[in-house]
Amino acid sequence: MSWLEEFWSDMLSEEPLRITAAWLTLDAESQISVRAHLQDMATEDGWAASQRESAQTALSVLDAPSDSEVPNG
Numbered sequence: 309m310s311w312l313e314e315f316w317s318d319m320l321s322e323e324p325l326r327i328t329a330a331w332l333t334l335d336a337e338s339q340i341s342v343r344a345h346l347q348d349m350a351t352e353d354g355w356a357a358s359q360r361e362s363a364q365t366a367l368s369v370l371d372a373p374s375d376s377e378v379p380n381g
Contacts, residue, residue, distance in 0.1 A: 320362035327369045
């Protein structure tokens, strides 16, 4: 499996840890492109329902506050 295939497998896995780990391998410019592609996948026609759901899950994981942003206590 190529790096690109593994990356998208992780991003669309619906597993928060895999999604986050894959996301953190990207530079800022790539993150912008990938987020836009996930948004397209989640909202545009032409994608299978399972692909749309996986893309939406990835976006939800990326938009969730990180543990460092959650106050203690």
